[in-house]
Amino acid sequence: MASFSSQIQAPFADTVYTDELLEGLGSRYSGGDPADLLFDLGAWSAGLESFLNVYDRSISDSDRIRSVTKDRLSEFRLTHSALARIADLLRLARKLDRESAVRLMRAGPKDLDEQSSAIEECLSLNSALIKSSGLGYAEWKAWRSLLADRLRSGPISIKLENASYSLGAVSLPPELRNVSGNAELAFADRSAIAGVTSRLGRILRTLKIVGRMLDEDEPLKPSILLFCSIFEQTRGLIDHIDISLSRFPNEESELFALLDGASYMASLELKKAYFQELTGIVGLRPAPSVYARVETAHALLNDSFQQILTGFAKIIRPGVETAELFPEFSRKLTESLTLRTGLAAVLKAVQAAESSPETKSIEHLRGVLGIFLGENLGFLFYKDREAFERFCEEVHAVDEKKELVPILHRFAAYAETLFRQVNMRAVLINHPFEIPS
Structure with missing residues (x-):
């Protein structure tokens, strides 16, 4: 293959x-x-x-x-x-x-x-x-x-x-562009929301430049400079929120919980993006490795910050969804849902073939893998595609049951881990899914 x-x-x-x-x-x-x-x-x-x-x-x-x-x-x-x-x-x-x-x-x-x-x-x-x-x-x-x-x-x-x-503030969704002039909110609430959304607007517009570099295959190592700026801006955002929380008059209010959650989520995604994906990237030479790390870091930060902004938009317009505010979010959600369904089918087929490595179950697995490679592989992060393809090639190349069983065992463990990683994507936070037994 x-x-x-x-x-x-x-x-x-x-x-x-x-x-x-x-x-x-x-x-x-x-x-x-x-x-x-x-x-x-x-x-x-x-x-x-x-x-x-x-x-x-x-x-x-x-x-x-x-x-x-x-x-x-x-x-x-x-x-x-x-x-x-x-x-x-x-x-x-x-x-x-x-x-x-x-x-x-x-x-x-x-x-x-x-x-x-x-x-x-x-x-x-x-x-x-x-x-x-x-x-x-x-x-x-x-x-x-x-x-x-x-x-x-x-x-x-x-x-x-x-x-x-x-x-950056001008590029925000309409609901969040003029929070300061929203007379329906208390002055303190307006100030707290505007202080966060204006900073997030600049961060997201900077991330948009990185996204454009990925889409157009521009040189990617210079994007590290933009990520350094985003790092400083996000640290400043977290400090700003923490100061606001320390002065907040009502710790039981919805806005207090929203600010506290935004600070926690921003801190968590910052650690994932910078200390797991971007550390040491300047010393990397293979272009695919650089692309994979930049793509993952960009997705982690962009999707989570859009979710944070949606939370603040709900205070102004209850019921609004992230896809309404950010059109590209709808595409990512559709792709992630399709990917997760495809991975669930792969995981089920691999586990079935591992427990009963007969000709029928192996052929079924190969058919499921063929569908996934043709329809869903492109929805994986670049860093995950090579490992998945390698398992697919081994499953197609090996016919001896004795050699195939260890491969299926490793593939099942990998597919389950990959499924869990996809299920943790920010776009799927409101779409729970259980691994099929």
Whole structure:
């Protein structure tokens, strides 16, 4: 049986931004909303600052001794790719009409020119550094400090930060865009909800950039910078919620429980995404491995934050569902339900073949696997597809009962674990399902 993965082009996860790629990225904004360009500029600028600030403390190599002694060329290349992208976005921003730039981020042509010059200088220095040899922790620490100072002192640094929050809030579902002006809610409740939703709006819009990179097979290692920014923003969100809870007048209210649950869920998903999926990703070389980790981390964060926002939207419009607020959620839900049903059928067939490895049950299992490979495999995370295919190939290749039984035993354990992982997806939180006996 031909391997399914051999029929799919491997995802592109290199870190090099060529002139052709940058030109293609620029065409994305031509004729579009200037807000998209300026938000992306703010997101990548914030991502670079966060990468310099938290990378070594959040998703660098888990081996702390190795993180100090290893070569740091990969980190220098990442800052170079980020600076190249920011320089290109600034070039496009300078072509915007003055009214758009002033209206969206209160920056004039002079501010953009000065920022562009500063970024170009840093890019030139970074280009020279990556041609050097022996770039270790000391060199990385010095470059990190120098670049962070230059970015913070930029003429539009604070303006981009403020614009990112306002543009993130604009991208929220209609129910949550103007919470502050909702007279039906108490002032304290409005303030508490708006403080959370505005932050989540920016986070979700940043995650949308990562999703676009996955869909379009862009270089994926630079997305680590965006994830560093999301890490800082989420930690800030959790701290903000915890402070709000400490001052909350009524601990029995629905909003208190909602805020408490949001803080817990955000903390949990943050640990899953960063400490299980993203730690050490900069040192990975195989493109499929990078793609698999980025895809999983993106899904964990995006789906859980959409669920959190839905909880706040229900206070304003009771009965609203996540799929109504986020159209892509409906597609993910349908795919996950289909995948879970298919996995349940596979698990049942594998267990039946394991308990009675006769010709009839084996042929039935092979038929079920064929259907799953053709209809459901693409709904698995990329990281799970190869292992599943390998089991399928072994089941099709082995005919001897003595050799097949151990394979079926391992396959049954794997399929049950995979089923449980799929069942834990955030999109399925309101759709319980039991493993068939």
